Amino acid sequence: MSETGNQSMLRTRGLRKEYGKEASLVRAVDRVDLDVPAGETLAVMGPSGCGKSTLLHLLGGLDRPSGGEIWLAGQRIDQMSERGMAALRRDAVGFVFQAFHLMDELTAVENIELPALLAGRSARAARRRAIDLLDQVGLADRARHLPSQLSGGQRQRVAIARALANAPMIVLADEPTGNLDSEATLDVLRLFESLHEAGQTLVIVTHDARIAATADRLISMRDGAFVDDTRLTGGTGDKLTALIGLDG
Amino acid sequence: MQQEVVLALLAKEPSHGYELRARLRDALGPLGDAMNDGQIYVTLARLEKAGQVAVERAAGMPDRPDRKMYALTAAGQHRVADWLAEVSWPKPDLAEFHLKLLAAAAAHLADPIAIVDAQRRELLRRLRDAQRAAMTEPRESDAALLLEGIVLRLQADLRWLEACERTWTMRKASPRGEQ
Numbered sequence: 001m002s003e004t005g006n007q008s009m010l011r012t013r014g015l016r017k018e019y020g021k022e023a024s025l026v027r028a029v030d031r032v033d034l035d036v037p038a039g040e041t042l043a044v045m046g047p048s049g050c051g052k053s054t055l056l057h058l059l060g061g062l063d064r065p066s067g068g069e070i071w072l073a074g075q076r077i078d079q080m081s082e083r084g085m086a087a088l089r090r091d092a093v094g095f096v097f098q099a100f101h102l103m104d105e106l107t108a109v110e111n112i113e114l115p116a117l118l119a120g121r122s123a124r125a126a127r128r129r130a131i132d133l134l135d136q137v138g139l140a141d142r143a144r145h146l147p148s149q150l151s152g153g154q155r156q157r158v159a160i161a162r163a164l165a166n167a168p169m170i171v172l173a174d175e176p177t178g179n180l181d182s183e184a185t186l187d188v189l190r191l192f193e194s195l196h197e198a199g200q201t202l203v204i205v206t207h208d209a210r211i212a213a214t215a216d217r218l219i220s221m222r223d224g225a226f227v228d229d230t231r232l233t234g235g236t237g238d239k240l241t242a243l244i245g246l247d248g
Numbered sequence: 249m250q251q252e253v254v255l256a257l258l259a260k261e262p263s264h265g266y267e268l269r270a271r272l273r274d275a276l277g278p279l280g281d282a283m284n285d286g287q288i289y290v291t292l293a294r295l296e297k298a299g300q301v302a303v304e305r306a307a308g309m310p311d312r313p314d315r316k317m318y319a320l321t322a323a324g325q326h327r328v329a330d331w332l333a334e335v336s337w338p339k340p341d342l343a344e345f346h347l348k349l350l351a352a353a354a355a356h357l358a359d360p361i362a363i364v365d366a367q368r369r370e371l372l373r374r375l376r377d378a379q380r381a382a383m384t385e386p387r388e389s390d391a392a393l394l395l396e397g398i399v400l401r402l403q404a405d406l407r408w409l410e411a412c413e414r415t416w417t418m419r420k421a422s423p424r425g426e427q
Binding site: 047182183190209213214218228232 | 369375
């Protein structure tokens, strides 16, 4: 294993993903250089079709790049064997999807413990971890519910707990609030905030400005490339009252 | 402070100025923090002069503003009723920004897309502030509902900026009317 000599939790250089050939060539991800420091919450925004979901799939080893390099915690992952990639997806990366992707026939707690069981943990340790995580996402009393008995927001919180089952180095989320109303979106935002405070590295692709606004950093993506990179910490300072017009 | 707001606060029952202030703070949450406490007394004095508010002074007490009890007069009640029936709404002033983009492009003063980007960053910062305030408010509090309105409005503005960006990106790729 070689080192990049760099502190990034996640790093890419010249990352590319292309589909089709010649005239019909689509550059879904076009020579992307990315550095995500440990503990950062990064939002990637852009119109549909800009390549942000493809990028996320590459970062998490769900898909293979056409070229370039991906490093996770100092380890190069883009050339790993299939076996290595499967282990990586299971142990080092937590995924959260727009459509939740929970197993319908398993209860909340069973969904959450599944990745730990697949990673070879004992049934007891996996269950204990799952119960802790349910508590962390505010659903301790829903452990035995099936996904169909939960609201959309609750399902997404279960999915986030599942993503955390193996204490991943990074959590990757693809439109995590895409199917949620305002209230449930706030719950998910609060949860991401608590993960952030606990030092979790998070990459979220979204076109929900609410998520983008709560990140540390926002990258705008267009036609497969980054066009803007903004640090959002700090906010506007004291201008909250300027948001309402009660003067006069 | 808007006169109608102060009148409407008195509609429930006669109150001291500091009680009105406390109720406003509850209703506005963190958005009320920068409210100038003196403003409410200035407004009450104007309303008294206009005959829409009547003042009772507690007997034998020094004539200090916080000793006064304010109540609506019939005229004041009328004005509150009219205000409730009114359908005015704050106008979003988008024309100025729209004209800024047009002028910048026409005179080649600046790249409209760069202007849109800068504006987006500013709105995202505001959205961040509003969202953070919303996250710390108790669920279903009055202030949370107000903050939700602000968040939704900023989101709408951000969507319009996306539309601006799309259009100006297309115009840059194929300029209209240029030989």
